[in-house]
Amino acid sequence: MRIDVVTIFPEYLAPARLSLLGKAQSAGxxxxxxxxxxxxxxxxxxxxxxxPYGGGPGMVMMAEPWGLALDAIADQAKTAGVRPRLVVPTPSGRVFNQAVASELAQVEHLVFACGRYEGIDSRVLLAAEADFDVDEISIGDYVLAGGEVAALVIIEATTRLVAGVLGNEESVADDSFAPGRMEKLVEGPVFTKPSQWRDLEVPDVVLSGDHAAIARWRRDEALRRTATRRPELIEHTPAEQFDSTDQELLAALGWREDQGRWIR
Ligand SMILES: C[S@@+](CC[C@H](N)C(=O)[O-])C[C@H]1O[C@@H](n2cnc3c(N)ncnc32)[C@H](O)[C@@H]1O
Known part of the structure; x- marks a missing residue:
């Protein structure tokens, strides 16, 4: 995968050289x-x-510098025979989540246009449609000072789903909101050595070596945590996605089935 980021603060992207993403770059x-x-x-x-034309507070990023920067990237992409996706972080975009990360992980060439101030002159994105698939994405309902942090969030979540980037592919399948699962649960608690720390012990089942019992415990804890912290994820899941043990747990937590959904 190739990623280009256009910004007035290139130093903001320094973390892209670290950790998993740094290793993925070294590995080519x-x-x-x-x-x-x-x-x-x-x-x-x-x-x-x-x-801004029309008045109002703040400044707007000018079209011409953006047009020239994107033209240069588009020319390189044409030579490579690839039509890139232009990701534009903006609070008015579609909301980023794990499904969008999985979608972006399939794209060969991602270009990020990091806005600042009151954003980029809107004609830039209209003109960019000639050379790019333009994709305006928000990372949540709050306003950042610029698109760089949003680009880092999107890049980090996306690139760990690119084949070969994670050492252990299984951890993607176990993640919260794992792709491919119909039901989206957040992950439950995790532990490492020592088994006793201060006065806190790792639950016996996790130490039992009984893989089926551990898998069930993890599922129960994920369901318990999702029901408490992210109830809407359960409400949006078709009831048949929950097995009989899930259903007993949900009922014990005060949920009930109604017209093919579990509700509180
Ligand atoms: C101060 S914001 C501009 C906000 C703009 N006036 C509005 O309300 O949509 C400057 C830049 O930060 C980025 N940004 C701010 N919040 C964001 C969010 N929630 N998701 C993605 N990018 C965001 C965008 O690149 C935006 O152009």
Missing amino acids: LISVQVHDLREHATDRHNTVDDT
């Missing part, structure tokens, strides 16, 4: 190129923003 599985938007500014002050 992923390449990340960070571009400074100001290199495409057209005046001697490297200006990339101006006041």
Whole structure:
């Protein structure tokens, strides 16, 4: 997978060189190129923003530097014969989640356009449609100061799903919101050595070596945690996705089945 990030703060992307993503780059599985938007500014002050037409507070990122930066990436992609996906982090985009991460993990070339101030002149995305599949994505209902952190979130969640990036592929299947599962549960508690720490012990079942019992315990705890913290995930799951033990647990937690769903 190839990733390009355009930003006025290239240093913000430094974490992309660390940990799993850093190793994936060393292994040649992923390449990340960070571009400074100001290199495409057209005046001697490297200006990339101006006041908004129509008035109002703040500044808007100018179309021309963005147009030139994206043209340069599009030209390279054309040479490679790939149509990239242009991911534009914005609070007004579709909401990012594990399913979107799985979708992006299949894309050969991702380009991130990191906005600042009041965002990017809207004509940039219209013009970009000629060369890119434009995808406006929000990482949640709050407003960041810029798109860089959002791009890092999307890149990190997406690249760990690219084949070969995680050492242990099974951990993807066990994750909260694991792709492919109809029901989306958050993961339950996890423990490592020592089995006793301060006055707290790891539950006996987890130490038992009985894999079926451990799997059931994990499932119960995931269900218990989801029911408490993210009840809407259970409410949106068709009832047939829950086995009889799940259903007993949900009933014990005060849930009931109603028209093919479990509700509180
Ligand atoms: C201060 S925000 C602009 C907010 C804009 N006035 C609005 O209300 O939509 C500057 C930039 O931060 C990024 N950003 C802010 N919140 C975000 C979110 N929840 N998800 C993704 N990107 C976000 C976007 O790139 C945005 O252009």
